[in-house]
Amino acid sequence: MPVTRAGVCGPCLLAARLGEDDPWVWAELHDEALAPGRPRQLTLEIEGITLPEARAVRMPQAKAGRRYNVPSWLRARFPEPVQDDPRICPPQVPGQLGLFPTPARQFSRTHAARITDRSISGFEAVAEQLRLMADERRVRARTVWIWRLEGFARLALAARDPDQQQVAAQALDDLLYSGPVLGQALDRAGLLAPAPSRRLVAPRRTGPTRRSGQQDPERRGQCDHCLAWANDRRVLCGACTNWCFTIRQRGGSEAECSRCHRNLLLSGGMCRRCRIVIAETETDTAQIAMKGGDQLWIARPHAGLATAGVLPDAAPRQGRFAHKRRRARAQAEVQRRLSEHLLDPAQLELFPAPPRDWTRLDTTRPPALTAAAADLVADFITYMRGRGWNTDSFSGSVRTLRIVTGHLGAEVPIQETDIRALASMRTTLHGPRVVNYLRLRGLLEAQQPSDPCIARARQHASTVSHPAFAAALHAFIDVLLGQGSTSSRPRSPKTVENYVVAVLPTLEAWTADGLTDPRQITKKHIEAALDPLTGDQARRLHTSLRSLFRALKRERLIFRDPARGVSLTVSRPLPAALPSDRLAGLLDKVDDPRDRLMAALVAVYALLPGQLVRLLRTDLDRSKGRLRLRRPGRMDHLVYLDAFTLRLATAWELQRHRRWPDSSNPHFFVTRNTAVDDSGPPISAGVVQKTFERLGLRAGALRVDRIYDEARHSADPVRLMELFGLSNLAATRYVLSAHPEKKNGPIAP
Structure with a gap:
């Protein structure tokens, strides 16, 4: 039978490809010998069914030292062993402090190949930066370049101290010639530790000590404090001389500077030079800040540099520093661009998009506003001022509208879910007033209400x-x-x-x-x-x-109702009166007119908490002293108010008009949130519940006590029905509870 160059016939290769002789494939890959006579399966050729291609497992070496090319289907069947040598940068306990300093060492690609399969935190971020750098540099051998640097990145991350999350800058020297490029990738990924702070050591002097500002014939005009150069030979420049004089007058003494670690006269923990550098480079409009170093300057004694206001506890910044901050803000405003996600009113919606994720958005620097968005924000501020609101107190609402319109524009209605999702990110962002304003302007796509x-x-x-x-x-x-x-x-x-x-x-x-x-x-x-x-x-x-x-x-889901004939005999609790000591001075326990009116309506007229929530402003007729109670599915009930309750209602109306003069909420009782909500929602039941919790009573118990007291005095069910809108059964139950002797009378059930 003819065989291939590898010495194997076609049927045997086909059997190996179909997975019928895995032991022979393993022996072939690892140069192992097996006994002759391999089992074979007969193969049928059926029209329309194509057999896999019978290729050799590996070809003989064409040149000395050349590696075999193993097919992908065979590599998947016999994966290579995991490459994770514990002797190369062994994993350590996270958070444990190192006892000894890391010795000098040199890594090579051989070491990187031995930990190829190790899972290392931060490696994916560095690998992503390497791919971006390869695209930016237009590397020709892109795959080989990334593969080589990824190996050294594994070594650098695996060699971190157990108590450090970032790679030390001095560890890049262990990576041979790949250190600079890999250091840039680590820095862009946020995994490169900053270089250690440098220490400036003042030159030692021998001989007698000179006073501040005295000339030294051996010097060449460099100030010992600010390191400024001048055309003289003074030990200190004029500005530093005045600085030292002022600090000594305040009782200061020499100490170690918290920034440059020199022993000098300090103010706020820093020497004069460090305070000047911080003030100059805080807003670096002149691009003079240097990474890992300070810029020297030429200064004469009269060239004083003001450092007031550098520290948080100092006076406000003035002069040049305030001007630099204004320039920086102006440059940032000019550099702001329009958002790439502006909604186009001409673009049709193909399918409903999922809710946007605002959690990854940087709200500190929103994009520039379009002309329509800027007009909308200005109109919103005018709208708030027209409502009598203090715009300083509602800056969070303005900020929310600015962010939303900056990213999405003002040409298309904004979804209510976007505003509420953005407002839930931070406490400094507010959404309800923005929702109400956009609803009034017709620029809101309201979300489906859900209870x-x-x-x-x-x-x-x-x-x-x-x-x-x-x-x-x-x-x-x-x-x-x-x-x-x-x-x-x-x-x-x-x-x-x-x-x-x-x-x-x-x-x-x-x-x-x-x-x-x-x-x-x-x-x-x-x-x-x-x-x-x-x-x-x-x-x-x-x-x-x-x-x-x-x-x-x-709904015709069952044929008969099995619960129709089931009766239940239960004992109903009889209405009972409250102790008189709990009712004494009830209205004196609350000061708010709204809470006093709620307590009076329940204690005197036995209103239910749900009826208080649903009351409308039009339900109160002060001229006739009547209050209408709307009952769904039943006739409305009229309550005739006395003079005391009318005075409480008037006090509440005056307070509401004084606090929210432009409130459009139609409900009678409002809170500070529902009063400014233009959708007119009612108050929640929790507001009524908290009011009576402060009184130490339940609204239901107070209502029962009022009806029971009336039944005890009148003993007439019809009067209870007229006063409190009860049903005949409920009124009869109250009368029988107040007068047990009438159980066998004409009103007995």
Whole structure:
């Protein structure tokens, strides 16, 4: 049979390619001998099916010392061993301090090849910088250049001290001729430690000490303090002489400078020269700052350099330094460019884009504003001043609008999610007033409103282990929200969440018992679930299950309602009065007119907390002394206010007009956040709850006490219905609780 140059026939090569003889392939790659007679599998040629190409595992050497070219499919089947020699820069415990200084050493490419597969922190950042440098320098042999420097980068990063995250500058000398280039890559990646601070040693003198400013015949005009050169032979220049005189008058003495480490007279921990250098290079408009060194200058004794205001505790900067800062700000303003992400109104949206990630944005230097964006920011400031707001207090809102319009422009409506995401990054950025302003100008793309209670109810429904019960819960939520197949009055979001939370453990228990469909639930299952419960827990579960199966029956997801015939006998607590000592001086405990009015409406007229939240400004008619209570699904209830409550309402209206004269919120009670919100949201229930927490009472208990007190004095259910808008059953229950002797009378249930 004909064989190839490698001495192997075609069928054997085909069998090796198909993975039928891996031991022979391993022996062939490692020059090992095997016994003759390899097993073979017959191969069928079928039309339309192509067999893999039968290539040799390796070809014989063409030249001495030449490496074999192993195919990629064979390399994947027999990977090379991991290259991580623990003897080369062995890994150390992070954070541990070194006991001995690192000795001088020389690394080579051989050392780098022995740790090729080691995982080293920071290597990817350095490798990325090397690739960018190769593109910038237009390296011809780009792959070889990067491969060689990546090996030395591994060595430099692996040789770091365990207590250091950056590579020391003196460690670059160990990398032969690759040190300068690799040092630049490490510096650009932020992994090169700064060079150690240099120490300036003053020249020693022999003989008697001269006074400040006295000439030295052996000197050539260099000041010992500021190192300035002049055409004289003075020990100190005139400016440094005055400096020393002033410091000594203040009781100063020589000490080591915190910057140059020379023993000189100091002010604020630094000598005069260091303070001058910091003042000159803080705003380097003249480009005189040097990395790792200081610029010398020629100065005569009368050329004084003011250093006031260099330190934080000194006087404000004036003169040349203030002028340099103004120049720097002007140059930065000119160099600012327009954003590359401006929205184009002519560009159509192909698909909805995901929310933008503003966390990586540098908000300290926003891009330049377009003409439309600048006009919008100016109009926003005018709008705030027209509303009577202090623009200094709301600078965070201006900054937020400037950043958003700087990056996205003002030609296209801005998404509300972008503004809220940006405002959530820092406490110095505010978003609600920007959202309201853009909504008024028609430049806001509002986000879809979502209620947190409904979102939690949906999440609970999705966590049900069996999909049939999960789908039933989602259909139940749709019915409660009025979104079922038949329209109905929607329930409050909190009620929806309470119903779902109540039935969730029962559905999980039925799933554990092997029930896989709501149609399998019978009356016995519901009675068994209610049997171990008592009190409010039993009543809550009973109500939730009845509502659930009634909704499923209406949606035709079950054939019959198993909870329809289940009754529950529970004891209802009778209304009770509060102790008189807890009600004494109730309104004296609060000073705010809004809180006093809330407490009066609950304590005198028995309003519910939800009714306080929904009250509108048009519901109060002070001329007739009436307050309208809107009740969804029922007739409105009119409350006739007394003179005392009307005075409290007037005091609250005056305070609201004084604090927020331009508030457009239609609700009667507002807070400092809802008053300036042009969308007109109501206050939260937590505001009412916190008001009564300061009083030490619950609003519900105070309301029950008021109705109970009226029932004790009148004993007339009709009067309770007229005063407080109660149902006939609720009014009868209050009367029977206040007068137990009438249980067998004409109003007995």
